[in-house]
Each structure stands twice: as C-alpha cells, then as structure tokens.
Amino acid sequence: MRYRSGSVHLPGYINSGTGVCLDCFEIEGYVAGFGNPDWKRTHKAASHTAAAVKALLKQGATCVGRTVMDELGFGVTGENLHCGTPINPASPSVVPGGSCSGSAVAVSAQLVEFALGWLARDPHILSRVGDALLPAAACGLRGKRQLVFADDCFELLKIPNQKTVDVIENAVRTLPYGFQPPKHINIGQYICSNVPSLKEFCEPSTKLQEGKSALKALCTVMLLLQRYEFKANHEDWVNTVKPKLGLEVSTRVLQAVNFTDDNIKSLYIVRTEWRAALKNLLKDTGILVLPTMAGHPLKRNSKQRLSSEFEDKMYAFVSIAALSGCCQATVPLGNHNDHPISISFVAAHGSDKFLLRAILDMYSAVQEQIVLASKLALPPVIDRDVDTSELLKEKFFVDNDTSPFLVGNNQVLCGSSGKLGQPVFKQAEADCDQALLLDKKNVKAYLRRGTAKESVLNYQEALQDFRHALALEPQNKTALAAEKRLQKHLSRNNWRAEILLGQLLWQETLQVFEAVKLLLGAIQYGNV
Known part of the structure; x- marks a missing residue:
C-alpha cells in the first residue's frame, strides 16, 4: 500500500472510524501530490482542508494516512511510475485498478474502514460516510425501487449471468418489500433514441449496431470533455514544468494539451441531454444496473497494455454515470475464474443517499446469492x-x-x-x-x-x-x-x-x- 503518516481526529458520529484520503484532497499544512512528484515539488502546502475531509473529521473520523493516486487522475490500472503498484489483496497477481488504487487497496486489505474517494469496507460504513458528507436534502425517496438492467452491457462480458444479473435479481426477489419487479433494457438503443445531439459523434452503423455506436460515441464525448477541462486547468503547468510521466499517462496528457475546442458547445449539449434522458429513465426510484469492468484486469508488472477493445468497453461503462453526473456505487460479487468481479448501480443526479440506502437494504440478500452462485459449476x-x-x-x-x-x-x-x-x-x-x-x-x-x-x-x-x-x-x-x-x-x-x-x-x-x-x-x- 502507498501510505503516508499523519492523523487528526475528533470524537463523534462516525465513532472514530479510521480512514485514508487520496492525495488529490487538500489537508491544511500538507501538499496534495496528485500522484506525481513534480506536481508535489511545484506546489505549496494547502492553507485549508478540503470540505469533504473536514466534514468527516467533524463527525469523529480518524484520518490515519494518505494514499497516492494514479498520475494526475489519468490512470486506469493502478500503476504509478514513481511509487510502484500497490498489491491487490483480492487477487495479488493482477493490477488493482485506478485511479484510486491506493485507497481501494487500503480498504480491501482491511487496513482502514473507509477511504476518500468513496470506498468502504461494507455498505453500513459507506452509508455513515454518506450521512456525514451529503446534505439532508439529498436523501431521496423511500418509494418502491426498481432495478433496470442494461442487458446489452452484460452481453459484452465473458462472465455467466448466473454470477452477475441473476445474483441481483434473485436477491431482490427474496426481499419482502421495497422493490418492484426488475426491468431490462438495451441502454445503447435508449441513448441513440433519447440523446439527439450525440448523432454527430456516432460512427456510421447498421440498425443492429447503432446501440453499440451510441455507447462508443458517449464515451468519446466524455473523454473529449475530460481533455478540455484538464487543458483549461493544467495546460500552463504541463508546458512550464514538463513533468516526468508514465508512458500511457503521458500519451493522455499530450492528447489533452493538444485538444482543440472547436466543438466544445456540442459536448456540453450532449452532457445535458444525457443527464435529462437518464433522469427520465430512472425517475426518482429507478436504479440502473451495469457491469463495472469490461473484463479481467492486466497481470501485475506485465508489459502487456490494455487493448483498444477493452478500453472502448471500459470507458463505455464508465461514461454512463460519469458524463451524466449521476451517482454510482460498486458492489463486489465474488470471483469468476480466479478473478474478482463486481457490479455497479447508478441512480439519478442528486440521488446519492437514495442509492446508498437501496444498496444497504439489498446487501445481505446479495451476499447470500453470491455464496449460492459460487457453488454452481458454471x-x-x-x-x-x-x-x-x-x-x-x-x-x-x-x-x-x-x-x-x-x-x-x-x-x-x-x-x-x-x-x-x-x-x-x-x-x-x-x-x-x-x-x-x-x-x-x-x-x-x-x-x-x-x-x-x-x-x-x-x-x-x-x-x-x-x-x-x-x-x-x-x-x-x-x-x-x-x-x-x-x-x-x-x-x-x-x-x-x-x-x-x-x-x-x-x-x-x-x-x-x-x-x-x-x-x-x-x-x-x-x-x-
């Protein structure tokens, strides 16, 4: 684990729960390293503590250290040229994933109860962290919730549905109340039909392939916006300092600083339309269910790189929540072929507490179904x-x-x-x-x-x-x-x-x- 000493705490609501925070969060008197030593060298110690950290400390949390993230938030594997790669406790032979790899490892190894950003040992702790960080107005509704499965996304996986979709569906069926019968949709087709401005970013495709084309276009818009916003904030620093970066991060940073913003207005229009479309799909009580990862992670210290096909799928899954600004929570579902698997839940923008409570309600039933699924010889x-x-x-x-x-x-x-x-x-x-x-x-x-x-x-x-x-x-x-x-x-x-x-x-x-x-x-x- 990448770990830094130093702690501050107050007695209170979180009962002195221990946590770590990513080094993109500022803490008074410390330099936020942003995963890169050149960044840390060229920036001063923070004059104030980030609001999220301060809120947790007020509720009695103990910050026992800081974890190093992937460089400048651009990594996806958890590898860092300067600090190495933390060991994945769930599967030591593979990379832990990024860009909050240090925080994820600290929680998974049970060194701490939670980490910023937003990782926790179980949903009870995560819910307590949410209560400390989220305003009361963000509590959402307590009506009957409905899970909406993105079937076309699950079809892209090489994992049997018995270990993903069926686990969640069977868990919900065992609950006495609180959930409507699940719904299944083709999210790619839904995007194609409900985000009209996305058409200019879609590649030519047949009617059968337009759903996949829409998903790919959505992730293209997300990446272009990421480049634009990174350039707006950090172009001067990159050109002045010329930081030493890992190969893949260097490529992404170069793409960002060379980005031309001729089409920027269209990008923000797509984002607005997609947020409205997802809100219309989920309403107040809907939860979209989709895969977290596109496949198995890379081997640790492997020279192999992520394939373009893997990246396309991965960014497509990520873009659904990231571009819309919706909240997303990920729950582990055990293992398949000795690799950890997980599933993600997405609720409408501003429904963070609603999502946390829904996961808390179904978590025990999900764990029971994971055990049953693990006994199936699939x-x-x-x-x-x-x-x-x-x-x-x-x-x-x-x-x-x-x-x-x-x-x-x-x-x-x-x-x-x-x-x-x-x-x-x-x-x-x-x-x-x-x-x-x-x-x-x-x-x-x-x-x-x-x-x-x-x-x-x-x-x-x-x-x-x-x-x-x-x-x-x-x-x-x-x-x-x-x-x-x-x-x-x-x-x-x-x-x-x-x-x-x-x-x-x-x-x-x-x-x-x-x-x-x-x-x-x-x-x-x-x-x-």
Whole structure:
C-alpha cells in the first residue's frame, strides 16, 4: 500500500472510524501530490482542508494516512511510475485498478474502514460516510425501487449471468418489500433514441449496431470533455514544468494539451441531454444496473497494455454515470475464474443517499446469492452466434454427463443419462407468462419463454414464441437465429420421423410375411 503518516481526529458520529484520503484532497499544512512528484515539488502546502475531509473529521473520523493516486487522475490500472503498484489483496497477481488504487487497496486489505474517494469496507460504513458528507436534502425517496438492467452491457462480458444479473435479481426477489419487479433494457438503443445531439459523434452503423455506436460515441464525448477541462486547468503547468510521466499517462496528457475546442458547445449539449434522458429513465426510484469492468484486469508488472477493445468497453461503462453526473456505487460479487468481479448501480443526479440506502437494504440478500452462485459449476459463456441445437444434440448423447451447460443465458442441469432434468424452466415459463399478462409487447419475455421451451425440447411452441418476438422486433438478432435454428431442427425431426415410420412399416410387413409363412407350414403338415 502507498501510505503516508499523519492523523487528526475528533470524537463523534462516525465513532472514530479510521480512514485514508487520496492525495488529490487538500489537508491544511500538507501538499496534495496528485500522484506525481513534480506536481508535489511545484506546489505549496494547502492553507485549508478540503470540505469533504473536514466534514468527516467533524463527525469523529480518524484520518490515519494518505494514499497516492494514479498520475494526475489519468490512470486506469493502478500503476504509478514513481511509487510502484500497490498489491491487490483480492487477487495479488493482477493490477488493482485506478485511479484510486491506493485507497481501494487500503480498504480491501482491511487496513482502514473507509477511504476518500468513496470506498468502504461494507455498505453500513459507506452509508455513515454518506450521512456525514451529503446534505439532508439529498436523501431521496423511500418509494418502491426498481432495478433496470442494461442487458446489452452484460452481453459484452465473458462472465455467466448466473454470477452477475441473476445474483441481483434473485436477491431482490427474496426481499419482502421495497422493490418492484426488475426491468431490462438495451441502454445503447435508449441513448441513440433519447440523446439527439450525440448523432454527430456516432460512427456510421447498421440498425443492429447503432446501440453499440451510441455507447462508443458517449464515451468519446466524455473523454473529449475530460481533455478540455484538464487543458483549461493544467495546460500552463504541463508546458512550464514538463513533468516526468508514465508512458500511457503521458500519451493522455499530450492528447489533452493538444485538444482543440472547436466543438466544445456540442459536448456540453450532449452532457445535458444525457443527464435529462437518464433522469427520465430512472425517475426518482429507478436504479440502473451495469457491469463495472469490461473484463479481467492486466497481470501485475506485465508489459502487456490494455487493448483498444477493452478500453472502448471500459470507458463505455464508465461514461454512463460519469458524463451524466449521476451517482454510482460498486458492489463486489465474488470471483469468476480466479478473478474478482463486481457490479455497479447508478441512480439519478442528486440521488446519492437514495442509492446508498437501496444498496444497504439489498446487501445481505446479495451476499447470500453470491455464496449460492459460487457453488454452481458454471461452464464458459457460449457465443450467442453458435448453433445452440448442435450443442444440445451433443449433450443428449453423452452418457453419465452431470455437468451444467448454457442455453442462451440459462443454466441447464443434465442427469446421468444425459437428458435434461426439470430445473428452472417451468418457473421461467410461469414468470414469462405473468410478464406477458402485464405487457403483451414484452419481447424479452417471449425470448426467455421460447428459450425455456426449446430447452425442454418443446420446439413447436418455442418457435411460436420467437416468431411473436419477431413480429414486435423484426430485426431482433436472437429471435432470427432461434427461428432459423428451430426450423432446421423441426425439418430434421420430420425427416427422422418419416424414416422411422418407414422402418416400422417395413418391420410390420416382415412380421406379416413371417406369420403367413408359419400359417402355410401349419396347413402343409395338417396342423390347421
């Protein structure tokens, strides 16, 4: 851990909870280093303490040290050229992530209870920190909350839904009150339809790809605004001091100081429209659920760099909250393939306390579901373009196979004969039936019910459900693939049935011949 000595404390509300603060927060008498020794060398000690730190101290918190951040806030891996890389307690072989890596490590290693910015050992502590920092007016509402899952973002992950989406959905279902049934959306399509000024930043794309194009454009606007604001504040210092920076940070700083602000007004218009669109989606009681990271972190001290594909996904997830100014909280969800995973919750701008309380209410139930999910022997995620019928066919003729596999996003448990058991499919059908009673145009429900029926070999009814989905969304990729797959399956089954019928008729004919032969023999010998 990157740790600096020095502490101040007062008895009070937070009961002398210990914390550390990032070195971008000013503390009277100390220099805020901003993750770079040249910055620290060229700046004076602070004449006052940052308001956030002061508020915590007033409530009885103890500041036991300061943590070093990624240089100038531009890092994303947690590596720092000058101070090294703190060890990730959850997974020592990989980087801790940035730019608050020191603070995250201090909390994860249980050296402190909380850290600025905004990291805590559990939601109870985070809620207490929120009570100290947030004004009473920011408490939000206590109405029934609704989780809104960004399905298209989760589809970009190589992690089974059973360890992400299902954990949260199942946790909410176990709660006796306080949450409405979850909602599922394509956030990329929503952005495309509700942020009109974003079109000038979108790359040309097909109708099917416009959601991904909108997400990429949103992250482009966020990065351009970051460069503009960094340049406005720090260009003179960079040009005068010429600081020594890490390679990737140096590249980002150079992009910022060379930024031209010809289009700056359009950037701020997009930000305003996106904040309004997200507020309209979530209202006062909605919480958007999306992945925190785009994949597995880099190995510690690796020479490998983040791929452009990884960065595009990562910044797309980050930009949803960062560009809108909405509040975001991240909750760990255990591990997958020996890598830590987490999920993020986003609430409307100004709804910080509402979000903290919602997470506090569901946290225990989430922890129970994480334990259950960890006991599932999950296979790798199957590519959505693979012909599921071939995978099913392969499984049906393997004896003594008890391992689970995926159909779409559903786990299926096989019995010892390789045949399907009756796991969650009846319940899935019932849930979808209920959803369709409420909304006859619920495409997601038709897709899920169709998948459930296909999984128990009810191909004809499954095909009907997928065709219902296509009637509502003619270009739905999942439904188109399913229709093609099921038509192929049904035609193959019809062909097999004809062959089987022919074989049965032939066998019956042979049996008749044998009977006639026996009868003639009996007549010949006078037995009849």
